[in-house]
Amino acid sequence: MSDFSLESPPADDAPQEYRVLARKYRPTRFADLIGQDAMVQTLGNAIAKDRIAHAFLMTGVRGVGKTSTARLIAKALNCIGPDGRGGPTIDPCGVCEPCKAITEGRFIDVVEMDAASHTGVDDMRDVIDSVRYAAVSGRYKIHIIDEVHMLSKSAFNALLKTLEEPPDHVKFIFATTELNKVPVTVLSRTQRFDLKRIPADLLVSHFAGIAEKEGAGIEEDALRLIAAAAEGSVRDGLSLLDQAIAHGAGEITAEAVRAMLGLSDRGRTRALLAAVLTGDSQAALTELNAQYELGVAPDMAIESLLETVHAITRVQVGAQVDLVMSAEGQEQLGVWANEMSAATLHRFWQLLLKGLEEVKRGTMALQTAEMVLLRLIHAAGMPDPGALMRALEEKTVDVPLVRSEPPLPDATPARASASAPVSGATADDLSVSPAPPEYSPPLEASLSAPAQTAMISGKPVPADYTALVAAVEIDEPMLGAWLYDDAAPVTFAGGELVLTGKRNPGCMASLNAWMTTHFGDRLTARFEDGGDAMTLHQQDEARREAETAAVLADPNVQRVFAAFPDAELTDYTLQDTNSRGDERRTAR
Structure with missing residues (x-):
């Protein structure tokens, strides 16, 4: 593991305010940048062979070193060495004036801009105007634009021509967490580097070195918990390590970190799943309500069950176990993985996934979550469908x-x-x-005109009552609903339709008017009371x-x-x- 360089302190001996670990241990050399070996090698070869691109784009999740890499590139291109005669290098000295000024953020030729707060075309005009002038004290004038995807469409368009053909003394370095929002016209004009998530094992060793420098004793299991919770982000992990050191007063145990991260509730999630698997409805509902009283939202309880089912499935297929889970929890997962079939786990996953959607969408979250658990208990006792069909x-x-x-x-x-x-x-x-x-079938169901369509007044007439109702529903939905639900056909022949059922004079008048419009006066309808014919609905x-x-x-x-x-x-x-x-x- 490489040594970690600190930013140079001010010359005076006055006590300094505490700096969080994420700032204190920001990389100041490419050797300190962990997990990005491919990018460092590419940049090193490009600088050594004088094949330096005019624009770079750094993309990746939060905390993997995008902005730090941009600053390191600025130092590498402007370093003049301890003797003042050096050239661009992948290993900047860190002691020359450009290196120290860039580290302290006061180098006039390195301009950092936050695109989240400078999104407009006017901001881009300022950048375009500044590139006309040569660097004042450095070799290159470098513009670092962080969160570049936040720029407006007009701002991107204003920058395109300058970005494609900038002056030789200008370099652009962009950083973004949402690459899909960057226009393809910008992507095609930059050299792109995808910064990867840092592997958990590498984070563990990195955090162990920092904890040693800070004089904090920390268990290896605690480091693994922090590394797993960081999800590949160095900055997130350092923030958690900072919190853990304060939480444990310098002595950090795995149990303390688990409690700090709120992971102790996983035991209650396993208890809830155990109640479901044993079919104990009362115990399952009691545990869910107990978690609710402690502040666990119903959808979070269902999500925890989903995570547990997923962890059991991973154990069953031989994948890596959950680093955040305690040894007791991992042992219980192994037992369930041996006892539960793959079909049962997949059925549980689908039911919980559907239940989570219902809980989030419904107005009674707790009651909906309870019904999800009861549905899960019922499904737990069902045999495998494949075995049933074979039987x-x-x-x-x-x-x-x-x-x-x-x-x-x-x-x-x-x-x-x-x-x-x-x-x-x-x-x-x-x-x-x-x-x-x-x-x-009732008599009226078979009452219809001949199979071929009759012609009245030169227009086709529906062959039977069902077809007539379908035609009416297209133009008059309310009238069609009455004909379907409340009116029953007695006869439909010879240009006359006789109906019975629930009388509605307004609907009858509308029906005759509709038939006159479509078929002339040769197709009429009348109503008879007291008939026992069935409606289409019946x-x-x-x-x-x-x-x-x-x-x-x-x-x-x-x-x-x-x-x-x-x-x-x-x-x-x-x-x-x-x-x-x-x-x-x-x-x-």
Whole structure:
């Protein structure tokens, strides 16, 4: 590990204010920049061969060294060596005036600009005007623009020409965390470097060296916890290390860091998952409410369960274990990984992911989270669908077969798919369903004009009442709803439509006016009270009831109900067997 250089202190001996570790140990040499070896090698070769680009773009997540690298490049290009006669170098001396001035942020030829607060085209005009003049005290005039993606479109456009052909004494260095927001016209004019997240092991060794310099004793497990929580960011990790040193008063243990990071609640998350896996609904709800009273938001509780399920899955496939979790927690994950099947883990993940969305979207977060847990408990006791289907294929479940049912209306007998989904409910009424009542279409359902479309007043007339209602709904949705829900057809022939059902004089007048507009005076409608014909809505309901009864009587569905005594049918798909055999109909 390399030594860490500190920024040069002022000449006087006055006591200095405390500087946080993230500033105190900012890299002042390329040797201090960890985890970016490929970029350092590229820059070193470019400087040695005098192939220095006119514009650089540093991109990466927070805290990986984008701005620090920009300053190091400025030092490398302007360093003159201890004797004042040196040239550009990948290893700036750090003692010459340009190096010290850049480190202290007072070098006149290195201009840093925060694009988050200077977003407009006027700010870019100032930059463009300044590049006309040569460097005052350095070799190059360098413009560092941080968070460059925050510039406006006009500002980018104003900079393009200068960025493409700047004077020889000018270099541009951009830094951004959101590369996708930088126009491609800018990307094509720069040399891009992607700074990677720092690996956890490298962060551990880096933080250990800093802790030693600070005289703080820290356990290796504590360093690993901090490195894992930093998520590849050196600055985030140094901020956590700074906090840990203050928290532990110089002696830092893993338990203290775990408590500082709020990781001790993971034990309660495992307790909650254990209650779900054992089917203890009362214990699961009690634990969820206890966490809620401690300030844990319901969506955070579900997210913690998701993280735990993901960690179990990683252990099951042999991936690296969670560095942040305690040894006890890792042992419990191993037990669950051996006991739970991959299908169960995937089912848990999908249910929790869907539940998290419901909790965040709903108005009653706690109640929704409770229902998510109960749904999860129910799913935990379900067998693997693949094993169930194999058992059905092997006929290991003895269920009496029932006879085939009469044809559904307007179709040949349909057979329900054996994969019809079921969900928990009572089963006494469903274990063996009686044959469904035979469905006979009402008289009015068959009342229609000839198969070919009739022609009245030179315009096509719908062939039957159903087609007429569909045509009306296009122009008059409210009138079409009345015809579907409340009006029943008695006859529809010879240019006359006779309706019965729920009388509505306004709708009848609107219907006759609509038919006059479309078909002239040869198609009329009148209303008769006291008829017992069925509306289209009632006909559709009867048809669906007949279909559902046929599905429940299917032998394959009966086998599923025998395997799941507490179940109810919630959805099914029928395969038509008429001439259009590829058509599928779904009922809910």
